[in-house]
Amino acid sequence: MVIEWEKMHTIISDRELIQSARKARERAYAPYSDSKIGAALFSSGKLYTGFNIENASYSLSICAERVAAINALLDNSKDFQKIAIVSGDEKFPYPCGACCQFLSEFSRDMEVILVNGKGNLEKTTLKELIPKPFIFSE
Numbered sequence: 001m002v003i004e005w006e007k008m009h010t011i012i013s014d015r016e017l018i019q020s021a022r023k024a025r026e027r028a029y030a031p032y033s034d035s036k037i038g039a040a041l042f043s044s045g046k047l048y049t050g051f052n053i054e055n056a057s058y059s060l061s062i063c064a065e066r067v068a069a070i071n072a073l074l075d076n077s078k079d080f081q082k083i084a085i086v087s088g089d090e091k092f093p094y095p096c097g098a099c100c101q102f103l104s105e106f107s108r109d110m111e112v113i114l115v116n117g118k119g120n121l122e123k124t125t126l127k128e129l130i131p132k133p134f135i136f137s138e
């Protein structure tokens, strides 16, 4: 889902980003783990959301962060600035290694906001979560 404002925004409040992630989380498909995650990505002045989608063949499941990133990429938006990731669990929903690597392809400096089910918030950066991502070299 792409939310477009009438004007492009250069910044977005954490609150607004978290609200969008919470709304996306409601649509998560997680019948196996029952762990629903929502993500909202701010990129190139627009907001893109995603939620985790599980599959009976577990390895085909995809995380909310990558769904949000793919939504942005489908819109040719690659300037990832900030992402909010929201869970319903007590633990903070740190992005997995695959998502960190995937996001780092487009932005090394993006802000990452984690919100647990109690509404507690932790702020970090992608660089902190994955200081040395894999880089393709010929």
Ligand code: ZN
Binding pocket: 063, 064, 065, 066, 095, 096, 097, 098, 099, 100
């Ligand atoms: Zn992931």
